[in-house]
Structure formats: structure tokens, C-alpha cells
Amino acid sequence: MENKTIALAGNPNVGKSTVFNGLTGMNQHTGNWAGKTVENAFGIVTGNKNTYTLVDIPGTYSLMANSKEEQIARFYLCFENCDAVIVVCDATCIERNLNLVLQTMEIHKNVLVCVNLLDEAKRKGITVDLDLLSKRLGTCVFGTTAKDKKSLKTVLDTLDDYFEKSKNNSFFNILYDDAIEKAICVLQSEIEKIDCKTLNPRWISLKILEKDMSLIDEISDFLGVDLLQNEAIINAIKKANKILAEENLAGEKIKDKIVFSIVNYAELICKNIIKTTSQKSYNKDQKIDKILTSKTFGFPIMFIGLLVILWLTISGANYPSNLLYTLFMYLQDKLIELSIIIGLPQWLYNALFLGVFRVLSWVVAVMLPPMTIFFPLFTLLEDVGFLPRVAYNLDKPFKKCNACGKQALTMCMGFGCNAVGVTGCRIIDSKRERLIAILTNTFVPCNGRFSSLIAVITMFFIGSSIGLFSSLFSAFLLALTILLGILITFLASNFLSKTLLKGEPSSFTLELPSYRKPQILKVIVRSIFDRTLYVLKRAIIVAAPAGLIIWLFANIHIGGQTILEISSLYLHPIAKIFGLDGVILLAFILGFPANEIVIPIILMAYLSSSTLIDYSDLSTLKTLFVDNGWTITTALCFIVFSLFHWPCSTTVLTIKHETNSLKWTLVSVILPTAIGLILCFLINLLSTIFA
Amino acid sequence: MNSTLDDIQLGENATVYKLNSTGNIRRRFLDIGLIENTTVKCVGENASKNMKAFLIRGAIIAIRTDDLKDILIK
Numbered sequence: 165m166e167n168k169t170i171a172l173a174g175n176p177n178v179g180k181s182t183v184f185n186g187l188t189g190m191n192q193h194t195g196n197w198a199g200k201t202v203e204n205a206f207g208i209v210t211g212n213k214n215t216y217t218l219v220d221i222p223g224t225y226s227l228m229a230n231s232k233e234e235q236i237a238r239f240y241l242c243f244e245n246c247d248a249v250i251v252v253c254d255a256t257c258i259e260r261n262l263n264l265v266l267q268t269m270e271i272h273k274n275v276l277v278c279v280n281l282l283d284e285a286k287r288k289g290i291t292v293d294l295d296l297l298s299k300r301l302g303t304c305v306f307g308t309t310a311k312d313k314k315s316l317k318t319v320l321d322t323l324d325d326y327f328e329k330s331k332n333n334s335f336f337n338i339l340y341d342d343a344i345e346k347a348i349c350v351l352q353s354e355i356e357k358i359d360c361k362t363l364n365p366r367w368i369s370l371k372i373l374e375k376d377m378s379l380i381d382e383i384s385d386f387l388g389v390d391l392l393q394n395e396a397i398i399n400a401i402k403k404a405n406k407i408l409a410e411e412n413l414a415g416e417k418i419k420d421k422i423v424f425s426i427v428n429y430a431e432l433i434c435k436n437i438i439k440t441t442s443q444k445s446y447n448k449d450q451k452i453d454k455i456l457t458s459k460t461f462g463f464p465i466m467f468i469g470l471l472v473i474l475w476l477t478i479s480g481a482n483y484p485s486n487l488l489y490t491l492f493m494y495l496q497d498k499l500i501e502l503s504i505i506i507g508l509p510q511w512l513y514n515a516l517f518l519g520v521f522r523v524l525s526w527v528v529a530v531m532l533p534p535m536t537i538f539f540p541l542f543t544l545l546e547d548v549g550f551l552p553r554v555a556y557n558l559d560k561p562f563k564k565c566n567a568c569g570k571q572a573l574t575m576c577m578g579f580g581c582n583a584v585g586v587t588g589c590r591i592i593d594s595k596r597e598r599l600i601a602i603l604t605n606t607f608v609p610c611n612g613r614f615s616s617l618i619a620v621i622t623m624f625f626i627g628s629s630i631g632l633f634s635s636l637f638s639a640f641l642l643a644l645t646i647l648l649g650i651l652i653t654f655l656a657s658n659f660l661s662k663t664l665l666k667g668e669p670s671s672f673t674l675e676l677p678s679y680r681k682p683q684i685l686k687v688i689v690r691s692i693f694d695r696t697l698y699v700l701k702r703a704i705i706v707a708a709p710a711g712l713i714i715w716l717f718a719n720i721h722i723g724g725q726t727i728l729e730i731s732s733l734y735l736h737p738i739a740k741i742f743g744l745d746g747v748i749l750l751a752f753i754l755g756f757p758a759n760e761i762v763i764p765i766i767l768m769a770y771l772s773s774s775t776l777i778d779y780s781d782l783s784t785l786k787t788l789f790v791d792n793g794w795t796i797t798t799a800l801c802f803i804v805f806s807l808f809h810w811p812c813s814t815t816v817l818t819i820k821h822e823t824n825s826l827k828w829t830l831v832s833v834i835l836p837t838a839i840g841l842i843l844c845f846l847i848n849l850l851s852t853i854f855a
Numbered sequence: 856m857n858s859t860l861d862d863i864q865l866g867e868n869a870t871v872y873k874l875n876s877t878g879n880i881r882r883r884f885l886d887i888g889l890i891e892n893t894t895v896k897c898v899g900e901n902a903s904k905n906m907k908a909f910l911i912r913g914a915i916i917a918i919r920t921d922d923l924k925d926i927l928i929k
Contacts, residue, residue: 225886230879257913260888423885430888446898446910453899453908462902556917560903563919569906593879671880673887674917676908 168327169217171241173268174252175261176223177677179280182310183252184220187319211320214327219246225260227267228376228423231593238379241271242363243386248274248326250319255285255292255307256678258438262430269303269336270367276326277305278319283312284678289442300433302336311683335364340425343411344418347373347404354400358389372397373404374419449678453553462557469550470646473541475639478618481533482635488532492525511719519715520708526764527707530615532699538611539580540691547682551576556674565654566661566669568597575601575653578608579646582811583818585610590822594670600657602819603832606811607653607839608646612759613806617645619763620806623786624799649807652839664831706758714754714761718768728769742841743801743848745793752805757813762806797851801844808840861907861923863897870894875925888912889926 174180188207205220221240222233241249249272253261258279269275279292298305306322308315339345351369360368363383371379372391384391391397408414413421455461496517503513545551551573559569570592578585585605592598609617621641626634661667717728725733728750735753736746747769755762767785770792789798810833811819820829863869871893876884889895889911898915899908908917 225883228882228886230882230886254914260912260914263886263888420885424890427885427888427890449915450898457899457901457908459902459904556906556908557902559901559919560905563905671876671878671883671919671922673880673883673922674906676915676917678915 166214166327167217168214168247168323169219169245170323171219171221171244171246171249172252173221173237173241173249173264174223174278174280175225175254175264177675178223178252178254178261179310180223180252181220183250183278183280183308183316183319184218186310186313186316188218209320211324213324216320216323219244224264226263226423227271228419232590235378238271239382241268243382245362246272248272248276248323250276250278250323252278252280252310255279255281256288256290258292258297259430259434262433263426265301266336266338266426266430269301270338270364270370271335273333273335274326275303275336276322277301277303279305279307280310282307282315283309284680288445288678289440291439291441293437293439297433297437300437303333335366337366338426338429340370341411341413341421343407343413344370344373344421344425347407350404350407351397351400354394354396355391357396358387358391358394361387363387369404370422372401373408374422375415445678452679453676456550456553457557466554466557467643467647469545471639471643473538473545474642474646475636476541477534477538477614478639478642479635480537484533485529488529489525492521492529496521496525514719515712515715519718520711522768523711523714523761523764524703524708526767527703527758527760528699530619530763531612531703531760532696534614534618535580535611535695535699536692538614539695540688542576542580543687543691544682544684547680547687549677549679552674552676556676559674561654562657563669565600565658566597566667567600567657568592568594568670568672569674570672571597571601571604571653571657574605575608575650578605578610580611582606582608582610582815586815586818586822593672594667596661596665596667597670599823599828600660600665602822603660603828603835604653604656606815606832606836607649607656607808609649609807610759610812612812614642615760616763616806617642617803619785620799620802621645623789624794624796645803645807648804652808656835656839702758707761710754710757710761711764714765714768717754732769741848742805742844743797743851744805744844745798747792748798748802748805752809755812756810759806759812797848800847800851804843804847805840808836808843810837857927857929859924860895860897860909860918860926860928861920863928865897865899868894868896869928871926872929873927875927876922877925880922884926887914887916889916 172180172184184205184207187209189209207218207220209216209218219240221237224231224234224237227234227238227241240246249268251261251265251268253265265275265277277297279294279297282292285292292307294305294307304322304326306318308318310316340348348366348369351372352365355365355368355372363386368383368391371383380391405414408418456465499517499521500513503517554576555569555572558572562569562571571589573591574585574588576585577588582605585608586602589598589601589605592601618638622634622638625641626638714728717731718726720727722730732746732750734746735749739746739749742749747766751762751765751769754765767788770788810816816829816833819832820826823829857872860869860871871889871891873891874881874884874889884890893911896910897907898910900906901908901917905921906917906919907923908915
């Protein structure tokens, strides 16, 4: 029993993560569009003969390092010691995938090819001759359908067999043009005089000729020899460059020629290996796309899709939320009774159960049900292949704002959680466009803010009845609110790209994967488990301490008034200008740790001067709010400010981590706040004029 | 004047004659196999009409029309 390290490489979207998750059982999310997995991940799995440490490498099309992902992938494959590499390929486009396979085989001696998505290929009427491919590549080639557990066992068995045979493998040589081959030969004879450790001298020579400076530095570091300071090598380079110049292959042209050779080689290898017998599946995809991406139906369908998800979330969460809340209130009463029996001092059980426990129960009751509905629905959309079409349709407006179409996707991620959306911005290659996406991510409300928005929308804009129609109307108004957030995202992106982040829009291509049937049950179960853990964790770490602090604020008296009253009175005059009141503004400020506690804070403040009432019923809540001065204008300003104010603490920390800059983190705090204040001011102004 | 990939319509095939694109997008095109003598098929257009989708070596890739103008076809 030995431990072997295996790198998992492959193009984006080939099911690499499914293979990884399936084998290691780790809960890593599988995204269905390019670039989602941008960090390496490790996992361990035990076969019959050995244990394998699998390293999931970022999905890349090539190892010629045009992006951060490619640099990471290449660095790992070249310089980190792994015993073998499995390149996962998509059976439906093997030729394109071979580009990466061939480049990997030039770098590493032990490369296995895993032809995945065989079920997709079958659906499309594509057959791949695995044996012939294996013969032509001279390495182990095996097929899988990663979502099928039995198929995954093939991977382990293949690895076990592979290491048992312990062949002395050699690097794969791609034949380039004559001039390039001559140049390589000249240089290689000098390179071979150095100890190249695990690297391929031919490959090193090729990369030097390509003039990939950062890679040459990395190679020099790895070998402990400064290649470009070595006299003999410098002379050989000069000779090689002369050969290349004669064939007009100097400078950038050699890189082109190299890629041409690899692509043509891949095409040659695939001759007669791939057979297509039907166009049925392509046609089905195209039929769907024709509607989904059409000028007339594209945007309405996306809006309706959003509406449906929101409606399912709201109406589905209603009953469980009430149930949870009743349960918690029952527990609260019992716990207080118990405390009295034990003889706990009143201040203690009040602080614990009216402070900490109450806020905790609100957060869990209000946030958990919608999140456990929203996230699985969203994940299903991702897995089906819907989201890339969203980015596809929305590219023009983003391009007009000098931003990147992929921002549509990060924006969607922000619906779940803004911190996740910010991390997701890594899929945007251009630093400038990534910053724009990061800074505007908070304009779409996250699940934490959904609950406050839904509560206020329902209280002030719907009737008191909770029925099918009213929850649909609720969803509609929430969708409109989100559209406002999206509109401001465009305007702000445009503003940023004309002022702080000037620059030209970068080019990008978007792969549209086939529509795939998602593994519905698996997604739902995994999501519910994930989200429940997440909400509970947050409730304990953030909401509980916050609840305690707020209870203290509401019960510590200084000169006859509580701290809460003093602070809210102090803020009141400023808040009034923006259509809010002191309590609301204070609630937003104290809600910095987590947006979901804003409403509980407001409730606690209003209730501290009222008698205890049962406030799980929204219509009773409305009375409480109206008694404290709320009007429709207040409700509107609350909604707008909830959309546009400083990001929550988790998001701010994530932004600092992603941008590594205090300056941009400050901008991320000031920008939404400024927009929120301006909009609220205008709303308040307009309402006083027209009232 | 050669036609470009932007000129072909839904359902039509075209063979790449020359790639005039530069920089990162050129690299990306080469990586996905969009090189000289590659035959591609136009399979769609997006809702805002600024990107077209092509079947390139088995995969469907969407490219902006601005970038398509740099790809000359036979």
C-alpha cells in the first residue's frame, strides 16, 4: 500500500469536479461553466492496492499560461511532485481536449487520459474508439460516466493497474516544423548537460525558444540554475534564434506555429477515432437556445425564471418559517420558566433568552427556509446549463458599461451570498473588470437581505392576507427590487469604468455547454445540508453575540435612557433627511456583522417601549411599525437603503482578501452607501413635495 | 475584400482563412482550435445581438461580433 499523488487536469466543463467529488466525497461545488473551480483542492481516496491523494487543478484549455488558472495548473504539473496526471476529457469534443492532453504529455511522463461524459456522447450519437486512441497516444486511455458511481471505480482500478505495471515511461514528443525542430535540437544538446531533474530537456528548450520569461524564471528556480546566465546556453539560444529567423519565425510567430502544430496533431490523432451517427441532440440544444437566446423571448424568459425562483422561495418558505418561529417561541418560554425555577437572576435569563435566543431564533426561522429553497433551485439552474445563456444574453449591456459579460454570472452568485459572489469574480480575467464586478456585487440583495425585503414589502405593499396570489405579487415586487439593483449595477459599472477604473473592454469567449439533466435529488440533498449548516453556523457566530450586545444596548440605562434610545435619538435628525428614522439607521449600522439582524434590531428597539406581543404575524408587526412613525415613504426608503448600503462584514473582509487593497475596500463601502443615501434623499424629497 | 466570420448566418459553414486577432483573444482562439483551415458552423446569436455561437471542433463557443470581424474566411 503506497500513497500516490495524482493531479486531475482537464478543460473547464468536462466533469472533472464530478470525478473529484465522486472519488473523494468532498463537498466541492460543481459549476457548469468555465472557470468556476479556480482554486486547487485536495482529497484522499483508497483503492485496492494504494491510497491516492487527488489534486484538483483549475480547468484550463491549454498550458501556455494566458490566465491565472493556466499559470496555476502549469506550475503544479511542472514543479510540484505528482506521481501521475489524469487528464479528464469530454467525449463529445475530444479533439479540442487533446490540446491539453498533448501539452501535458510533453511535461509529465505519467499521463492517463480519462474520457468522461460517455453518456453525453451516447446521447449525441458520438462513439470514441478508446483502444485506438490509447495506441496512438502511447498511454493508458479509459472511459467514464462520472456521475455513475460504478464508473468511478474504474478510475481507481485503472490507477491500481497502472502503478502495478511500473513501466518506465517517457515524455511524448510532438513533432513541430522543421525549423523549430532544428532550433530545439541545437538548444537541447546544451540543456541536457545540466541536471534537469524531473523536467523534459526538450520541453525546456521549447519554452526558452518561446521566450516565456516568467516560466523560464520558474524553471531556473526549480533547477537551481540560472539558465539565461549560462554562457553555453546563451550561445545555443543565439544559434537557435538565427535558424528560426531564417524561416520568419522570430518573436510571437513561434508561439503561433507551436499551437498550430499541437492542434493539427490532435486532429490527426483523432482521425477515425470519433464517429458521429446522429445530430439529434445538437438539434435539441439548438432548438432550446433558439428560444432562450432569441431577441423576443430571451429577456422575458430570464425575468420569468427569476420570478419563478423568487415565488417558489417565498411561498415555500412561509409555512416552515412560521413553524420554526412558533417552535422557538415555545422553547423560549420554557427556557425562561426553567431559569426561574433554577433561580437564575432575571438579568441573566433576560439577556440570554430575550436577547441572544430571540435574535438567534429570528435569524434561523427567517433565513433558513428561504435559503434551503433558493440555493438548490439556483444550483439546479447552474447544472442544467442555464446560467451561461444568461451571461450570453447579457453581454451587450455589460460590454456597453466597459465591463465583462461574466459579471452577469457573478451578479447571480451574489443573490445567494455577496461574499460568494465576490469570490466568484475570480472567473473574470481582466483585473480592471474583476474590480468592477467586485465593487458592484453588493447591489444585488443576498439571501440575508431577502428576508428583510420580503417582510417590509409584504407589510406595506401587499394586503394582510397570505395566499397564493399575494405571494406571487410579493415575488413580483421583490423581482422589481432586484431589477432596480441590476439597473444600478449597470450604471455603477459604467460610472466606474469612466472614472476610477478606466480602460477598454477585454475580449472574451463563452462556452455554451449542452443542456444536461441535473441530478435533482443529489443537488437538493447536498444543498439543504450545506445551507442548513451555513445558516446555523452564522447564527451562532454572528447573530448570537450580536443579539447579546443589542439586548445590552436596549437594557443598560444611562441617565434614564437606554444606550439604544440615546444612539437612535442622536441619529434621528440625520436619518430623517433620508426618509428613515434613528432606529432604522442605527439598525443598519449595528447590522454590519450580518444583514439578517437589521429587522430584529428594529423590533427590539420599538418593543422596548411597548408591551410584549406575539410578532410572528406580519400584520401585527405592521401596526408596530406604523405606531413608530413608518409610512409608505419610510418603507420605500428602507427597501432602497437595504439594497444600497455598505456590504456586510463577511463581504468586506472577502473584498479585502480578494483585492488586497485597503483603497478598493473603502470604495466598496462608500460607493453603495453614497448611492443609497442619494436615492433615499430623492425619494424623501419627492414624497414631501407630492404629499 | 475577404468576408469575415461575422458575415455568416445561422446554419452556414465557413472555413477560416486567416486569423487577424491579436493578444489574449488570439491565444484563446488558438487554444480552442480556431486556426487556419478549421471549418466551423454558426449555430446561433444572443438576445442582444452582439455575440454569435459557433460549433468549433465539437464544442459550442460564443464570440463577440467585434472579435469575429478579425477572423477572415475563405
